[in-house]
Amino acid sequence: MQKDNTSTPSTPTARVRHRRRSNEVVPDVSKANGNLLVDDRNKYRSMWIRAYSSIWMIGGFALIIYLGHLCITAMVVVIQIYMAKELFNLLRKAHEDRHLPGFRLLNWHFFFTAMLFVYGRILSQRLVSTVTPDKFLYQLVSSLIKYQMVICYSLYISGFVWFILTLKKKMYKYQFGQYAWTHMILIVVFTQSSFTVANIFEGIFWFLLPATLIAINDIAAYFFGFFFGRTPLIKLSPKKTWEGFIGASITTIVSAFLLANVMGRYQWLTCPRKDLSTGWLQCDPGPLFKPYTFILPGWVPQWFPWKEISVLPVQWHALCLGLFASIIAPFGGFFASGFKRAFKVKDFGDSIPGHGGITDRMDCQMVMAVFAYIYHQSFVVPQSVSVEVIWDQILVNLSFEEQQALYVKLRDILQERLLGQS
Structure with missing residues (x-):
């Protein structure tokens, strides 16, 4: 009568396979379904560390903005x-x-x-x-x-x-x-x-508003995804969800319109700096930063307390910045995620608790900064050459003697025109 050896492994290979089977981990059903574990203690601990670091970063950033x-x-x-x-x-x-x-x-x-x-x-x-x-x-x-x-x-x-x-x-x-x-x-x-x-x-307005919108989008996406996220957005970033993306987009666009109205009323933020001094700025704010009254249309509900609101023209430009910050700029983060996966690292560094490295926080900012400059130069700055631009070119590219010669020549031309008119 032969013994049945199928139930008891006798070879080393069989024993190894048996140990591997015993160590298998049963997959989490909630994770397999794409659901986030809201009651995970580590998740809440990570959130508080991230929030604490964000408060310090925002405070330091506000101080630097004040300094100029x-x-x-x-x-x-x-x-x-x-x-x-x-x-x-x-x-x-x-x-x-x-x-x-x-x-x-x-x-x-x-x-x-x-x-x-x-x-x-x-x-x-x-x-x-x-x-x-x-x-x-x-x-x-x-x-x-x-x-x-x-x-x-x-x-x-x-x-x-x-x-x-x-x-x-x-x-x-x-x-x-x-x-x-x-x-x-x-x-x-x-x-x-x-x-x-x-x-x-x-x-500073054209630096501060885009940078703030990226921060708002990032924070809003984190919180909307934390509490409501269920549907994965992209495989490169498994923690990103459609709920977080949509909630952050709406929050960012609304914030862009409101923040532009607040920031646009301070000359410290709107005046360009023509030198490297640190003094207070005073300038003509220009038509973009001069408020006008916007009468609300008739379909606005009767219980709404305001019938007209004060709007800055720059707020309409801010909507374009908010739209880009909420839809296109996050792809800078997706690119960084793919880059880190390619090199098998979790973060670029560990200088910011809960956030990773500086590069991890600047991935979307890089995309946004380029767009803000191109948009400003294309749709905000007058395309015609101004006197200030010509003056700056004269100061930079001409020597003192050449500037004197130019002044004498312009004086002679203007005197001839005045004599001709008289």
Whole structure:
């Protein structure tokens, strides 16, 4: 009579398989159905940590906005440095770096060269306007601006030569990969920052409103998804839900219309900064920031207390910004999620508790900053050349002697026209 060995595994392979079967975890039915566990303690703990960090960030951000254009620009620079640090570390391999002394320093050399080029181009006119009263400083700054491209190109070429001289056998692939990665970081980081700084000096309003709308959209999407989220939105971000996306979109668009009315009434936020001073701003707000009375249509319910409201024309532009911030800008976050999945990391860093790294918070801001600048230049700024633009070009591109010659020539032309009219 033979023994039945099918019920009791006798071989090592069978025993291993038996242990693996015993360790299998029964899948959570609620998660399989796409439902969120609202009563999960870890979920609530993560929410409070995230909320606490958000309060500190919003408070610090409000203080920097109060301090003015230069402090906001300095904040952007600090954010850039942290973003570059997180992205540099993403593909860094400690073993290879030990055999390449000074290789990390080369990355930062390219970074600060790009910073000098970008900010030199953006702030040159403001810098000239700031130092114009002093002849020596004016000549020095004019020379630096004139030869800025040569200086930046020389720094870049020196870094290029430095890179070639540091190439080591059996490490070419790693070094060239890091070289390409560094240049991609420069494009991503400085594309966003250049548009952001340009928005700041066009008026803090054009920086603050888009940035605030992204923050509102992010917070609203989190809370709507936390309490009402049931339907997954996109596979790249499993925690994103349609309920959170729709709720955040409505909240963002309404907030854009209301916040534009509040922000648009402060000259500190609406006046452009023509120099690098820190004094209080006074200017003609322009037609976009001058309120007009809007009479409500007849279909408004009778119980509504207002029959007319005060509206700023810029509020209609704000609706376009809110629409973009709620529908298109979140795709910057989806792109970042896919990027992190490609490199198998949860966050770009851990500098902000509950949020991850600086880059995790700036993914949508990068998309929004570019759109805000393009929209402002296309639909808000007058397309004709103004006297202020011509004056800025004269101050930046002409020497003191050339400016004197231009003044004499304009004086002669105007005198001839006055004599001809008389």
